[in-house]
Amino acid sequence: MFGENKRGHRKCDVVRAHRCGQGLGETHEGHPWQLEDWGARTAPRAAGTQEGRSLTQKAEAAGRSAGTAQRRSECPSRSLTLSLWTLSLSQLKRRLKAWETAYSWSLERKEQEVEHLRTDCAHFRARLEAVQADSLREKKEKLALRQQLNEARQQLLQQAEYCTEMGAAACTLLWGVSSSEDVVKAILGGEKALKFFSITGQTMESFVKSLDGDVKEPDSDENQFVFALAGIVTNVAAIACGREFLVNSSRTLLDTVLQLLGDLRPGQCTKLKVLLLMSLYNVSINLKGLKYISESPGFIPLLWWLLSDPDTEVCLHALRLVQSVVLEPEVFAKSASELRSSLPLQRIVAMAKSRNPHLQTVAQELLEDLRALERDA
16 A cells, blocks of 8 residues: 555656646746746656656756747847947937037136126226215215305305495495585596496496396395496586596496496386486587487487386486487587487477476477477578
């Protein structure tokens, strides 16, 4: 029984080995390494049998030949793939090298640009700080200059007010005493007579220009100053030596008086107009003075302009000046045609009927003189 069992056991082992060998042989083509391992495990079981060993050896040989054939068939495709990967890797390395070079060059250029921009920025920052410092210094200087200018303007105004007050006071006093012939002679005999009358003309001209439609207070120092100067000229012209002095040495002052009478509008600063007309009338008493005045450009139109003034005092002294021209034959002969062509007879006739007795008298006298001249002609 024991021997039969042992033999039966071996037979069973052989069958199992044979079956395993067949199975391994059939699947060896797909799994060569599993076949060799399985043969190594089954080899001891078939050690006692020659048939088992031969089957195992055959299976191993078949497995090795199949694996070698498969590896030989796969070798060309693997070599081709490896070559392609090697080529791709080389190209990729070259591209990476080119990219690295381009990036390095671009980075270097950008760094140079950044450094240049930093230099420019530092330069502009320095210039900005310098300009800001200069601007701050200039602002301080301008502020200081503005303060000095305000102080100077304030001082100038104070000095102008002081000079105006002083001039008004001094000239008012001089106006009062200039009615004396001795005082006038003393004034004209001084070294500053020409300078005084020159300043007088400039002062009156500046005053008229400063009006520009503004109405100044009649009692202001500025008005009193200018009125006193005009009054002094009138009083000087009221004396024979004074008229001679003005005609010979101060013709610029006479030109200024004529100009100011034309610049002042009707109804504006009538007191100054009256004083200036009085001074011209006094000068017209001198034949040389009358000739100079009547021959001045625009004198006849100026007379008609003054006769249109609404103030009766202005019209009165304008009529007296016309009367001086009419009563002097030599002067009238030169301006007779212009007087006849532009004489406002209707205006003079209306003045002859005025309620102002002085204006009425002078207007009537002028009309009679004109009629006498017409009869003589």
